[in-house]
Amino acid sequence: MGPVRAGxxxxxxxxxxxxxxxxxxxxxxxxxxxxxRRLRTVAERVLRAVEEAFRGVEGHVRTTLxxxxxxxxxxxxxxxxxxxxxxxxxxxxxxxEKMVVERGSRALEDIxxxxxxRYADHPYVEGFLGDVTxxxxxxxxxxxxxxxxxxxxxxxxxxYVLSRLDDRLRTEIRxxxxxxxxxxxxGAELRISGFSGxxxxxxxxxxxxxxxxxxxGSGWRPGKAIDMTGTFTEEELRALFPNSPLIVTDxxxxxxxxxxAVSLTRFSEFVLASRLxxxxxxxxxxxxxxxxxGDVRPLLGCLMAVRLRDLPSLPADTLWGEVLKxxxxxxxxxxxxxxVVRRWAAESNGDEVLLLFxxxxxxxxxxxxxxxxxxxxxxxxxxxxxxxRDQLTVAGPWVSGERLYVLKRRALRSARDLLLRWIERGExxxxxxxxxxxxxxxxxxxxxxxxxELRESGYSAFLDAFIDGRPxxxx
Amino acid sequence: MGPVRAGxxxxxxxxxxxxxxxxxxxxxxxxxxxxxRRLRTVAERVLRAVEEAFRGVEGHVRTTLxxxxxxxxxxxxxxxxxxxxxxxxxxxxxxxEKMVVERGSRALEDIxxxxxxRYADHPYVEGFLGDVTxxxxxxxxxxxxxxxxxxxxxxxxxxYVLSRLDDRLRTEIRxxxxxxxxxxxxGAELRISGFSGxxxxxxxxxxxxxxxxxxxGSGWRPGKAIDMTGTFTEEELRALFPNSPLIVTDxxxxxxxxxxAVSLTRFSEFVLASRLxxxxxxxxxxxxxxxxxGDVRPLLGCLMAVRLRDLPSLPADTLWGEVLKxxxxxxxxxxxxxxVVRRWAAESNGDEVLLLFxxxxxxxxxxxxxxxxxxxxxxxxxxxxxxxRDQLTVAGPWVSGERLYVLKRRALRSARDLLLRWIERGExxxxxxxxxxxxxxxxxxxxxxxxxELRESGYSAFLDAFIDGRPxxxx
Numbered sequence: 001m002g003p004v005r006a007g008x009x010x011x012x013x014x015x016x017x018x019x020x021x022x023x024x025x026x027x028x029x030x031x032x033x034x035x036x037r038r039l040r041t042v043a044e045r046v047l048r049a050v051e052e053a054f055r056g057v058e059g060h061v062r063t064t065l066x067x068x069x070x071x072x073x074x075x076x077x078x079x080x081x082x083x084x085x086x087x088x089x090x091x092x093x094x095x096x097e098k099m100v101v102e103r104g105s106r107a108l109e110d111i112x113x114x115x116x117x118r119y120a121d122h123p124y125v126e127g128f129l130g131d132v133t134x135x136x137x138x139x140x141x142x143x144x145x146x147x148x149x150x151x152x153x154x155x156x157x158x159x160y161v162l163s164r165l166d167d168r169l170r171t172e173i174r175x176x177x178x179x180x181x182x183x184x185x186x187g188a189e190l191r192i193s194g195f196s197g198x199x200x201x202x203x204x205x206x207x208x209x210x211x212x213x214x215x216x217g218s219g220w221r222p223g224k225a226i227d228m229t230g231t232f233t234e235e236e237l238r239a240l241f242p243n244s245p246l247i248v249t250d251x252x253x254x255x256x257x258x259x260x261a262v263s264l265t266r267f268s269e270f271v272l273a274s275r276l277x278x279x280x281x282x283x284x285x286x287x288x289x290x291x292x293x294g295d296v297r298p299l300l301g302c303l304m305a306v307r308l309r310d311l312p313s314l315p316a317d318t319l320w321g322e323v324l325k326x327x328x329x330x331x332x333x334x335x336x337x338x339x340v341v342r343r344w345a346a347e348s349n350g351d352e353v354l355l356l357f358x359x360x361x362x363x364x365x366x367x368x369x370x371x372x373x374x375x376x377x378x379x380x381x382x383x384x385x386x387x388x389r390d391q392l393t394v395a396g397p398w399v400s401g402e403r404l405y406v407l408k409r410r411a412l413r414s415a416r417d418l419l420l421r422w423i424e425r426g427e428x429x430x431x432x433x434x435x436x437x438x439x440x441x442x443x444x445x446x447x448x449x450x451x452x453e454l455r456e457s458g459y460s461a462f463l464d465a466f467i468d469g470r471p472x473x474x475x
Numbered sequence: 476m477g478p479v480r481a482g483x484x485x486x487x488x489x490x491x492x493x494x495x496x497x498x499x500x501x502x503x504x505x506x507x508x509x510x511x512r513r514l515r516t517v518a519e520r521v522l523r524a525v526e527e528a529f530r531g532v533e534g535h536v537r538t539t540l541x542x543x544x545x546x547x548x549x550x551x552x553x554x555x556x557x558x559x560x561x562x563x564x565x566x567x568x569x570x571x572e573k574m575v576v577e578r579g580s581r582a583l584e585d586i587x588x589x590x591x592x593r594y595a596d597h598p599y600v601e602g603f604l605g606d607v608t609x610x611x612x613x614x615x616x617x618x619x620x621x622x623x624x625x626x627x628x629x630x631x632x633x634x635y636v637l638s639r640l641d642d643r644l645r646t647e648i649r650x651x652x653x654x655x656x657x658x659x660x661x662g663a664e665l666r667i668s669g670f671s672g673x674x675x676x677x678x679x680x681x682x683x684x685x686x687x688x689x690x691x692g693s694g695w696r697p698g699k700a701i702d703m704t705g706t707f708t709e710e711e712l713r714a715l716f717p718n719s720p721l722i723v724t725d726x727x728x729x730x731x732x733x734x735x736a737v738s739l740t741r742f743s744e745f746v747l748a749s750r751l752x753x754x755x756x757x758x759x760x761x762x763x764x765x766x767x768x769g770d771v772r773p774l775l776g777c778l779m780a781v782r783l784r785d786l787p788s789l790p791a792d793t794l795w796g797e798v799l800k801x802x803x804x805x806x807x808x809x810x811x812x813x814x815v816v817r818r819w820a821a822e823s824n825g826d827e828v829l830l831l832f833x834x835x836x837x838x839x840x841x842x843x844x845x846x847x848x849x850x851x852x853x854x855x856x857x858x859x860x861x862x863x864r865d866q867l868t869v870a871g872p873w874v875s876g877e878r879l880y881v882l883k884r885r886a887l888r889s890a891r892d893l894l895l896r897w898i899e900r901g902e903x904x905x906x907x908x909x910x911x912x913x914x915x916x917x918x919x920x921x922x923x924x925x926x927x928e929l930r931e932s933g934y935s936a937f938l939d940a941f942i943d944g945r946p947x948x949x950x
Contacts, residue, residue: 221851222877245877269874272850272859279856298842298869298884342844342882343875358870358882360840367773367835369817375747376696381754384747388949394773395833395944400818402697402720402743407817407833407944409773469870469882474863 021281022175022211028286029178030171031076042132043069043081045111050083050136053107057099059091061141066158068197071165073173075181079132084155086141089148096138097122104136119315121150144252156252161201168209175210176200182286183273183473185266190320191348193263195270202228202248202258211278218274220246222264229254273473288472291464296451299467302342303446304362304415305454306330306355308437313351322431323353326438329429330357333422338364339415343469347462353437354459356466357415362445364413367394372404380404416443496756497650497686503761504653505646506551517607518544518556520586525558525611528582532574534566536616541633543672546640548648550656554607559630561616564623571613572597579611594790596625619727631727636676643684650685651675657761658748658948660741665795666823668738670745677703677723677733686753693749695721697739704729748948763947766939771926774942777817778921779837779890780929781805781830783912788826797906798828801913804904805832808897813839814890818944822937828912829934831941832890837920839888842869847879855879891918 031039043065051063067082068074085104087096101117104125108115113127113134127134140148144156165173180186180195188196195203206226207213225237225247231254232240237247245267246259277285311319323346331341340360347354372383387393387406396406412418420443422428430438444450454463468475506514518540529535542557543549560579562571576592579600583590588602588609602609615623619631640648655661655670663671670678681701682688700712700722706729707715712722720742721734752760786794798821806816815835822829847858862868862881871881887893895918897903905913919925929938943950 219851264876265874268850268877272855272874272879275850275856276859294870302842340844343873343880360842360844365835367777369815369835375743375750376694380747381750384751384949388945395769395942397949398818398944398946399740399744399747401739404747405818467870469873470863471873474859474872 018281021283024283025175025178025286026171028283029075029174031074031079035076035079036072038130039069039074039079039081039132042079042129042134043083046081046083046107046113046127046129046134046136049107049111050085050104053103053110054085054099057103059088059095060099061086061088064155064158066137066154067135070158071161071201072170073161073165073177073197073201075174075177077131081132081134082154083134083136084151085136085138086155087138089140089142089146091140093122093149096140100136100138101125104138107136108134120317147253153250153252153256157198157250160251161198161205164205169204172210173201173204176204176213178286179210179214179273179277180270182284182288183269184288184471185270185273188261190261190317190324192266193261194266195262196258199248199258199262202251206248214274214278217271218278220267220271222267223247224267228258269471269473273471276473284475285473289475290461291468291470291475293464294467296446296448296463296467299358300447301362301445302358302360304357304359304419305442305444305446305450306357306419307442307444308353308355308434309351309440309442311351311353311437312433314433319433320348322434323348323355325429325431326434327355330355330419330422333428334359334415334419337418338368345462345466347459349458354454354462356446356463358466359415362415364410364415366410366413368408368410370406370408372397372406374402375399375404376402416445419443493686493756496758499758500650500653500761501646503758504550504649506549506554510551510554511547513605514544514549514554514556514607517554517604517609518558521556521558521582521588521602521604521609521611524582524586525560525579528578528585529560529574532578534563534570535574536561536563539630539633541612541629542610545633546636546676547645548636548640548652548672548676550649550652552606556607556609557629558609558611559626560611560613561630562613564615564617564621566615568597568624571615575611575613576600579613582611583609595792622728628725628727628731632673632725635726636673636680639680644679647685648676648679651679651688653761654685654689654748654752655745657759657763658744659763659946660745660748663736665736665792665799667741668736669741670737671733674723674733674737677726681723689749689753692745693753695742695746697742698722699742703733744946744948748946751948759950760948764950765936766943766945766950768939769942771921771923771938771942774833775922776837776920777833777835779832779834779894780917780919780921780925781832781894782917782919783828783830783909784826784915784917786826786828786912787908789908794908795823797909798823798830800904800906801909802830805830805894805897808903809834809890809894812893813843820937820941822934824933829929829937831921831938833941834890837890839885839890841885841888843883843885845881845883847872847881849877850874850879851877891920894918 047063047065054060054063064084066084069081074080085100101123105115108125108127113129115125115127117123118126125136137151139151142148142152147153177186177197177200180200185194187194203213204210207216222245223238225234227237227249228251229249241247241257244257244260245264246262247257248259250256250258273285327344327346331344334341342358342360344357373379383404384397387397392409394407394409397404423430423438522538522540526538529538539559541559544556549555560575576598580590583600583602588604590600590602592598593601600611612626614626617623617627622628652661652672652675655675660669662669678688679685682691697720698713700709702712702724703726704724716722716732719732719735720739721737722732723734725731725733748760802819802821806819809816817833817835819832848854858879859872862872867884869882869884872879898913
């Protein structure tokens with residue numbers, strides 16, 4: 001079997017082919033001159049409006065353009081403008097938040113943008129002007145190391161990257177971001193747990209190019225450590241960030257791992273995609289096919305769904321963290337009971353979340369082998385006493401090796417019934433904020449009819465991706 | 476839950492109850508005076524006939540009575556007479572065997588006994604006179620340590636035990652043997668892998684009584700070591716016999732473990748039975764109930780049978796060794812494929828052997844999760860290439876953690892079909908002697924109809940015991 005290609009069509013090997021793919025990828029990644037001009041216009045307009053809105057406010061230091069728009073590293077069709085309002089450290093956090101929300105939203109209204117509140121570490125205003133997303137974020141004008149809020153680093157990030165950028169690297173960064181997006185690992189939010197824009201920029205700078213990053217990345221193993229500050233050895237970094245598959249120190253804060261959000265799965269997907277792209281370049285890494293509408297029939301009898309409704313309004317990462325915690329707890333409890341959980345995934349649809357568990361069988365076998373203690377432990381007699389005349393005992397207890405065993409009839413066998421009982425009895429983790437949604441969760445087996453219903457509720461793409469199973473770059 | 480009792484009825488606690496049980500057990504274990512006299516009469520008759528048959532034979536040294544009849548340690552209803560014909564070391568092994576077979580059988584014929592040939596380490600003659608079993612065995616008259624055949628030790632064993640015996644200990648040994656028999660751990664042959672008569676005698680001698688043996692035995696853990704020779708520490712013995720759950724040095728050969736035949740399961744059954752008997756004495760440990768005719772229905776769909784016919788004529792331990800080897804290989808292969816093998820057992824019925832495997836489900840689920848390599852291994856690409864467009868792939872490959880996974884349709888799912896294929900392809904151990912029987916084995920799922928058929932073929936007690944699952948002392 002030769003190298004794997006993601007697409008079906010015949011692919012020629014060699015440098016010419018790679019260059020052809022990269023040329024096409026650049027057209028996907030790099031905005032047109034018209035788009036660039038449009039973004040700059042929008043950025044200047046927003047910047048002026050926000051400056052206007054905060055003029056004369058006590059403690060307001062300056063207003064700046066940050067992020068990918070400031071650096072010229074945004075990717076085509078993803079225009080985004082980040083405007084930062086800097087306050088002096090003396091301003092209270094609550095006051096800062098209040099001012100950003102009130103005056104930021106007013107500034108956006110003044111230029112005709114719609115807007116909504118969003119929450120990260122603290123609230124900010126997200127606006128929409130045409131196809132451009134605009135964020136108005138408050139931060140403190142602090143010195144490095146004296147951060148009062150996580151976003152205080154951002155202006156320094158912008159300056160660091162800008163100081164190392166040229167036009168070639170700008171395009172390389174855009175290629176890298178488009179690649180990360182295409183293979184499904186782009187984004188530091190908990191739902192994705194992948195590579196942030198800033199991390200991608202740092203990696204391209206470190207390896208001085210997109211292909212160079214892929215060549216290095218294709219050889220990475222979990223625990224890969226890259227120091228951007230000339231301070232630490234790889235071993236020291238691994239000791240500092242022991243559970244991170246990827247460690248990249250922040251040039252503006254050496255004690256911070258820019259890659260802390262990257263999960264082992266996203267890390268591994270990037271490594272695999274790098275290898276596959278280099279051995280068989282294809283545009284599909286930048287422009288993935290949608291998942292094929294796979295045949296669900298082989299999976300019928302294997303899929304359990306949990307629908308959480310009436311979820312609270314919370315920062316996405318907070319909510320998502322609780323949902324994931326619940327999912328992992330369900331997985332562990334199912335495994336403990338003898339179910340084989342092959343995979344699971346979650347998707348949010350407005351204020352509702354759908355969890356899918358792919359389980360070898362949604363019903364446990366009618367009989368269960370219980371492993372007892374070694375005969376020489378004091379509780380061996382208890383085990384015998386408990387099971388010898390029990391109604392559910394089918395055979396035994398018997399001795400095999402040094403242990404006792406007994407064969408029991410199972411009282412409850414269905415994954416659904418068991419999960420509902422575990423929730424009721426507190427045998428799965430029910431995190432505080434989502435507890436009411438979990439306690440009233442709808443738990444059901446995914447039949448063909450249920451599948452149709454879920455597709456109609458907006459989960460079609462999610463279901464297709466789950467049934468297909470392959471990451472975008474393998475479709 | 477209080478201490479466990481094996482019987483159902485109300486059992487009073489205390490010394491009086493224990494004494495009552497022991498009194499009844501002695502009646503089971505100790506032969507009547509009439510039986511004792513009859514055995515002595517038979518022993519003398521056989522001894523005289525064998526002496527007569529070997530009179531004047533060159534190299535014949537003496538003829539002696541050995542074993543439990545010589546020691547007076549046989550248990551009621553199990554009368555057995557061992558006559559040993561001693562040869563000088565100069566006699567060739569083949570000649571010795573030939574003479575024992577020819578003249579031993581003639582001697583038995585002369586006194587009107589039926590007989591047949593049997594094979595242990597070398598062939599001997601087994602005869603039947605009324606209800607007494609008679610063995611005529613050839614051995615070499617050697618000094619300790621200069622053994623030419625394993626049975627050369629036996630006369631020394633007889634002398635050792637006799638020199639330490641009195642009437643009280645004789646009864647205690649008989650109680651111990653009846654207990655071992657009753658709980659199903661008596662017999663050193665491979666099929667039982669339990670406690671030999673000689674081992675039981677040594678243990679009673681060492682602990683100076685039956686109850687004292689049980690009290691000590693109820694605290695044993697695997698690796699228990701008892702030196703009868705004052706030579707070794709427990710640690711030294713464990714180092715010498717590293718895989719033996721029980722080590723008892725032979726007083727007539729310190730480098731030999733008399734308990735080498737005892738399996739971990741039989742060892743553990745003895746420990747458990749000792750504890751249960753002491754906490755709740757009952758005659759059922761000496762006189763176990765037969766297994767109840769349990770309800771087989773919960774096990775339908777869980778039992779796979781293998782019937783081996785046309786087995787070769789071989790010493791029982793040789794044949795049994797090969798059968799057990801095959802069983803263990805089948806168990807391992809089934810487990811590797813994803814079956815949950817709960818237990819298995821084998822029973823011989825004349826020249827045919829029946830194997831039973833209790834498996835959680837005789838059919839594997841339709842889909843199989845295959846775990847691939849970590850993405851950073853070179854063969855990750857091969858795994859993707861092998862499964863991406865494969866007809867049997869249902870979902871994936873996907874990345875989870877650092878590994879690849881894929882969900883496949885199973886081509887073969889039935890335990891029976893798989894076993895037949897493994898036998899054909901040599902994927903289970905098919906030991907030489909039983910290979911033809913295994914290759915033509917009948918493999919089938921035990922349905923209610925098949926069960927009836929097996930009961931009619933003489934496997935009723937075996938099937939009841941298997942379905943019930945409990946060792947005799949827990950029935």
